[in-house]
Amino acid sequence: MSRLSYIDNLEEWASSFHFKHPVKVRFSETDMFGHVNNTVLFTYFEETRVEYFKRMGFMQIWLHDTGGEIPVVADLQCDFLEQLYFDDEIDVHVKVARIGNSSVDLHYMGTKAGRVCFTGRGTIVQISKKTGKSVVWTEEMKRKMRVF
Structure with missing residues (x-):
């Protein structure tokens, strides 16, 4: 696991997730070699x-007509440890790793x-939808990210 710079201990890291979303690999997500195309996992990240x-x-706040903010992806990385195939049933987990002023690092x-x-x-x-500049998290949003 030395190549995974954001993980010190895989077992400890894995046990700290508390949210998961089930995904079933669709045929259209596989490539000519029969395994999941490497770009598809980023879609799984997004869905989760x-x-x-x-x-x-x-999401309810960001999608509301009166909402002035939206989330954008600043960077994204994926490390492949095992191949996945059509019809595999997987769980995709997500957690907050670090909360910044207007950013959040997710694992x-x-x-x-x-x-x-x-x-x-x-x-x-x-x-901000209008300016494109970063907008600070509210204290309530930070609290929810810490708790959830």
């Missing part, structure tokens, strides 16, 4: 991240039958 933010009530983990298949990390920044 959106469900996570919905659960905290953030991701994909598991199949209890085995870690992929890991990832990324930074999300809350920005």
Whole structure:
């Protein structure tokens, strides 16, 4: 695991996730070699991240007509540990690793039958729809991210 700079101890890291979203690999997500295309895992990250933010009530704020902020992906990384194939049932986990002023670092983990298949990390920044500049998290949002 030395190549995973954001993980010190895989077992400890894996046990600290508390939110997961089930995903079933669709045929259209596989490549000519029969395994999941490497770009698809970023879609799984997005799907799980959106469900996570919905659960905290953030998506409802960002999508509301009067909302002035939106989340954007600043960077995203994925590390592949095991191949996945059509019809595999996996759980994609997400957690907050660090909360900044207007950004949050998220960690991701994909598991199949209890085995870690992929890991990832990324930074999300809350920005103003009008200016494109970063917008500081409210104290309530920070609290929810810490608790959830």
